[in-house]
Amino acid sequence: MELIMVFKALSNETRINILIWLKEPRQHFPAEELEDYDANLGVCVSDITKKAGLSPSTTSDYLSILQKCGLIEATRSGQWTYYRRNERAIDTLSKLIQKSL
Amino acid sequence: MELIMVFKALSNETRINILIWLKEPRQHFPAEELEDYDANLGVCVSDITKKAGLSPSTTSDYLSILQKCGLIEATRSGQWTYYRRNERAIDTLSKLIQKSL
DNA sequence: CAAACGTATCGATATTTTCAGAAATCCAGA
DNA sequence: TCTGGATTTCTGAAAATATCGATACGTTTG
Numbered sequence: 195m196e197l198i199m200v201f202k203a204l205s206n207e208t209r210i211n212i213l214i215w216l217k218e219p220r221q222h223f224p225a226e227e228l229e230d231y232d233a234n235l236g237v238c239v240s241d242i243t244k245k246a247g248l249s250p251s252t253t254s255d256y257l258s259i260l261q262k263c264g265l266i267e268a269t270r271s272g273q274w275t276y277y278r279r280n281e282r283a284i285d286t287l288s289k290l291i292q293k294s295l
Numbered sequence: 296m297e298l299i300m301v302f303k304a305l306s307n308e309t310r311i312n313i314l315i316w317l318k319e320p321r322q323h324f325p326a327e328e329l330e331d332y333d334a335n336l337g338v339c340v341s342d343i344t345k346k347a348g349l350s351p352s353t354t355s356d357y358l359s360i361l362q363k364c365g366l367i368e369a370t371r372s373g374q375w376t377y378y379r380r381n382e383r384a385i386d387t388l389s390k391l392i393q394k395s396l
Numbered sequence: 397c398a399a400a401c402g403t404a405t406c407g408a409t410a411t412t413t414t415c416a417g418a419a420a421t422c423c424a425g426a
Numbered sequence: 427t428c429t430g431g432a433t434t435t436c437t438g439a440a441a442a443t444a445t446c447g448a449t450a451c452g453t454t455t456g
Contacts, residue, residue, distance in 0.1 A: 197305075197311065198305075198306060198307070198308055198311070201302045201303075201305040201306040201311075202302075202306045202443090204298075204302040205299060205302040205303045205306050205443095206299070206443095206444085207299055210298065210299070210302075210396075213396060214395070214396070238402080238403090239402070239403060239404090240401095240402065240403085243403095248445075248446090249445070249446055249447075250402080250403070250404090251403090251404075251405080251406090251445075251446065251447075251448090252444075252445050252446070253403095254403060254404055254405085255404090255405090255444085255445080258404080258405095270403090270452095272402090272452090272453060272454075273401065273402045273403075273452070273453045273454065274402065274403085274453095275402080275403060275404090284396060287392075287396075288389075288392055288393045288396065291388075291389055291392055292389045292393070294315070295311075295314060295315070295385060295388075295389065303413090306413095307413090307414085339432080339433095340432070340433060340434095341431090341432065341433085344433095349415070349416090350415065350416050350417075351432080351433070351434085352415075352416065352417075352418090352433090352434075352435080352436090353414075353415045353416070354433095355432095355433060355434055355435085356414090356415080356434090356435090359434080371422095371433090373422090373423060373424070373432090374422065374423045374424065374431065374432045374433075375423095375432065375433085376432080376433060376434090
């Protein structure tokens with residue numbers, strides 16, 4: 195886990211929010227707004243894009259940044275890409291900060 | 296505590312290192328390298344500058360960034376400025392990450 | 397197969413960050 | 427008070443980041 199990369203990823207309000215939204219998808223993405231959702235796979239890019247109010251390209255970038263540093267995971271299913279939190283990594287991060295910072 | 300500001304501050308290797316060095320000053324700044332040290336006040340800028348291998352201006356900038364987001368505190372004594380960790384703030388941060396992230 | 401759709405990537409530009417050197421400030425000592 | 431050392435602030439160039447629109451790619455569907 196590249197601590198610097200993680201901190202850079204978290205240095206942006208929207209990216210932090212994405213992480214928080216994905217913690218409780220049903221809570222942050224009302225059912226009528228959820229174009230597509232799978233409790234196991236996560237939330238698809240277009241729903242996150244709508245919620246974030248950014249362009250699809252920016253949102254996709256952000257998701258990829260969060261994914262590259264391990265905080266979220268992706269599953270492609272047909273034309274959809276679902277993103278979900280990587281709880282294990284987030285926990286590791288939390289412990290790492292607590293221990294070595 | 297502005298989480299974004301804190302993450303920005305921590306998005307830099309040297310700044311993270313400064314925080315770690317200040318955790319155990321005696322360990323990271325060998326006595327013969329410590330130009331000036333006070334266990335209560337912390338380590339002075341010139342010692343941190345030497346250790347970081349950066350210019351005094353950059354080091355001063357970095358310290359001020361860490362200070363503005365509350366991670367370290369400063370005490371001016373004569374011509375020296377001593378910096379030390381703000382353990383309370385660091386602990387708050389750690390808990391905040393654990394809880395809300 | 398062609399059009400439509402979800403997503404990713406690319407290219408461009410505006411903004412921010414990095415880091416140094418110069419200049420300014422502040423304090424101590426001759 | 428003059429000189430020098432410690433630190434900060436200012437200025438600026440280079441690098442990195444933010445963010446968009448256009449484009450490309452794979453998938454679904456008519």
